[in-house]
Amino acid sequence: MNKAKGKSRITTFLGPVESLESYVRAEWWREIFNANYIRTDGDVVDDSEITSKETDSFISLTDLSKDDIILDLCCGQGRHSVELAARGFKNIYGLDRSHYLINRAKKQAAKDGYSINFREGDARKLPYSTDSFDCIIIPGNSFGYFESCDDDKKVLLEVFRTLKPGGKLLLDVSDGDYLKENFTPRSWEWIDKNYFVCRERSLSSDNERLVTREVITHVSKGVIADQFYAERLYNPEMISSMLKECGFKNIRIHEPIITESQRMQDLGMMARRLIITSSVEKEWSPKKKQANKKRSVIVIMGDPELEDKVKPLCKFDEDDFKTISQLKDALSGLKNYKFTYVNSHKNLMSYLIKNKNRFEFALNLCDEGFSNDPEKELHIPALLEMLDIEYSGGNPQCLSYCYDKSLVRGIAKELDIPVPKAFMINPEDSSFIEFPIHFPVIVKPNYGDSSVGITKDSICSDVNELQDAILNVRKISGAEKPILVEEFLTGKDISVGIIGNLPDEYTVLPVIEEDYSALPEDLPKVCGYEAKWDPESPYWNLKSIQAELPEDVMRFLTASCIRLYARLGCRDYARFDWRLDKNGTPRLLEANPNPGWCWDGHLAKMAGFAGMNYQDMLESIMISTEKRIFPDNEEIESKVIPEMNPVTN
Structure with a gap:
């Protein structure tokens, strides 16, 4: 052996x-x-x-x-x-x-x-x-x-x-x-x-x-x-x-x-x-696609009129509206599509029933969840399934799997993919005597995304800090929800993105890592809620750079992400977050189907290192979706992704 x-x-x-x-x-x-x-x-x-x-x-x-x-x-x-x-x-x-x-x-x-x-x-x-x-x-x-x-x-x-x-x-x-x-x-x-x-x-x-x-x-x-x-x-x-x-x-x-x-x-x-x-020796094939014909696509988004507990002020702010504007500007440049936007969740079902024959598929960008409830992110694709409307991204089962961090850990173990050591704290657990992993640890809500409940105070170096962190998470996610306590890994913080569909129509984007060099030494190196939502925080200025990794590590990451993509049922695009341990071994943290699509998000940063602008990235996702939905249409133009090679040392 x-x-x-x-x-x-x-x-x-x-x-x-x-x-x-x-x-x-x-x-x-x-x-x-x-x-x-x-x-x-x-x-x-x-x-x-x-x-x-x-x-x-x-x-x-x-x-x-x-x-x-x-x-x-x-x-x-x-x-x-x-x-x-x-x-x-x-x-x-x-x-x-x-x-x-x-x-x-x-x-x-x-x-x-x-x-x-x-x-x-x-x-x-x-x-x-x-x-x-x-x-x-x-x-x-x-x-x-x-x-x-x-x-x-x-x-x-x-x-x-x-x-x-x-x-x-x-x-x-x-x-x-x-x-x-x-x-x-x-x-x-x-x-x-x-x-x-x-x-x-x-x-x-x-x-x-x-x-x-x-x-x-x-x-x-x-x-x-x-x-x-x-x-x-x-x-x-x-x-x-x-x-x-x-x-x-x-x-x-x-x-x-x-x-x-x-x-x-x-x-x-x-x-x-x-x-x-x-x-x-053959005749030229006839053109199957009518000139200037555009596919009609409905874009489903979060509802700016409703409360959104994930956001710092619990509502859409100026930055959110800027992000939506950037999206619409980029999509308006895609010549093969005509987009209609819908964001009123109160009337969403009746609107889809009434207008379903007016569009060919839906671009599901509602990562806020139905009624801006992240626990109901899977409700949007479930509704589309019931109405027999094709759509982009993960199906309800995929989104349900990946919302549960412990479940993803179990699936990764089944695939022989390493994860950090961890244990669960259930709602009924008021205290614990035996501590199965060594400090430092990171405390996370087991359910959720968008880094909700993960801050600098989530990193704990002793039992007292751990107890405080557990109380904080319970305040945010609810006392009835389980909490995941993981060993806090000190190696590179990396993400891998995939656009396309298995088995063959996919591209692995250049791997990125978080650059913590500008962060004050006394702060833990974690890309959490502050980095995404708090402009006043030192974490707000974190940057992503192209990862420098040994060739065997890069191969392992790529192969593992492809296996996870298949096992979890990801479609069209996804992101996987990893961290290296002290020995340089990658350990999976999270799987993100329908990851953030915004112009300055991690997926867009990866695409940028591949030579793609924001519009290119969105077009690649659109074409991947279209090819999956209409597999027999030979006239769908492939978006060539100018993928860069992984940086190795």
């Missing part, structure tokens, strides 16, 4: 196994393409000379022009895209399922000063409009990963759809017949002075796939990965037949690529590859 430093998760590695095939997961490709992939296959996929030679061949065989619009599909770390950009090609797109490799591609392109549109996505459902590309390449043996060949056909059909009439496809795939006869059943090799890899291989029971097991070992850390994968073995006849079925013409099989690497040891699936080109 291996235990990662600072993490509670223990991974068990296998000994000898009788059947490699039985250990291959259906979607093995979701997690395997990470830093270990670059290590084990770097002698080919990270060799600039090999990439240059392959690019020479691709340009020649497809007769590429520097003005062509090119998609590098399953682009990995973008080695061919970057090479094409270096040669003056102007319109390059890259798509891959691996978050790690796409981030690496973006980082390399930015370092070299190239503008390449890299994004995550599934090749079976391309996020591009029909008739978009002059040429699509699928290089580096990135075809045949799926368990069923029907999924491979889906990839080719999507390629056919997104290629322009006369567009060309270049497919680079392992020579299946050669590998069946020449694969190496067992091998091992040194990757460098610290890592070596042992491999086992066998043909699948149907003889159609080559199954591989890789055990990667570090000289001091021991085994760091034990992974299984399987790739389909295509020969020229099989590929040609599949291309014909999918409508391609002018299919040509070219001279194979015989790979030579610096290590010249186990080249595996990269040893000998087939190069196939073909073209698309």
Whole structure:
């Protein structure tokens, strides 16, 4: 067994196994393409000379022009895209399922000063409009990963759809017949002075796939990965037949690529590859969207005429009206939408019943809750559900889950995501004798958001301060509500934002951290109620900066937030708040579906670090919502989020 430093998760590695095939997961490709992939296959996929030679061949065989619009599909770390950009090609797109490799591609392109549109996505459902590309390449043996060949056909059909009439496809795939006869059943090799890899291989029971097991070992850390994968073995006849079925013409099989690497040891699936080109003969697709047609959207907001106990003066103030004005100004610039605003909660139900056929979906920005009661935030989507009105953001169940901090902690533990140590104080608990965690601690209402009940006085260093903090929370949230007491973590205070929808149409925004450098030394470092609501407080001037985190921490945060997004049922956009402990381990604090949408909120700050202005952020949320609601409408324009790479140290 291996235990990662600072993490509670223990991974068990296998000994000898009788059947490699039985250990291959259906979607093995979701997690395997990470830093270990670059290590084990770097002698080919990270060799600039090999990439240059392959690019020479691709340009020649497809007769590429520097003005062509090119998609590098399953682009990995973008080695061919970057090479094409270096040669003056102007319109390059890259798509891959691996978050790690796409981030690496973006980082390399930015370092070299190239503008390449890299994004995550599934090749079976391309996020591009029909008739978009002059040429699509699928290089580096990135075809045949799926368990069923029907999924491979889906990839080719999507390629056919997104290629322009006369567009060309270049497919680079392992020579299946050669590998069946020449694969190496067992091998091992040194990757460098610290890592070596042992491999086992066998043909699948149907003889159609080559199954591989890789055990990667570090000289001091021991085994760091034990992974299984399987790739389909295509020969020229099989590929040609599949291309014909999918409508391609002018299919040509070219001279194979015989790979030579610096290590010249186990080249595996990269040893000998087939190069196939073909073209698309079809009519241009008709425009499905009427010119100048705008979607009618109703925007549901808090009610400024009602009391709002969350706000300092219990009512909407000048700052709130400024925020609403900024929102309306930004939305007015979105050319594809016509917005109607409604904020009277007294008449909300009757208004929606009467006018539901006048709009196509609702933009739910009522994070105040129905009648400005935060406990009734889920009532708005529940009402929309009952009236069969589509809407943005989380559904009632998602909002209910995330309103309960203890419940989110339990779900995180179920997913093996670390949380701070904590205990609950129930309404009937008047005192306590045993104290299960060490000081300092932070006292929070278990229910709620907007940092209500969390102030500098919530941080306690002894029992007396703890008792005072508990009394304060009970005054604010009510004596009948449970209270959460957590260990107060002293590491970086960070937030992760996601815009879009799983499994593929989403973007993880640059991670931010709170900058406490301007805060007086005697004040605890916490971004609570004062930072959001009290202009007279020293906390009001806190700033958010782009987080500087180690690469492995950034990967862990991203993967964990995606898993939470799925498990909690988040939709369209969400924010997750974390804090590092003294060992640098991220621990989840809260999950926020429908997070603050205001122009100066945390989500907008993350978007800013991604190069997006406030209007861009809102448009991205709108498009994510629209694509989820109308999945068959190919004419919905994608909002390209110019995502920056995470800052690492």
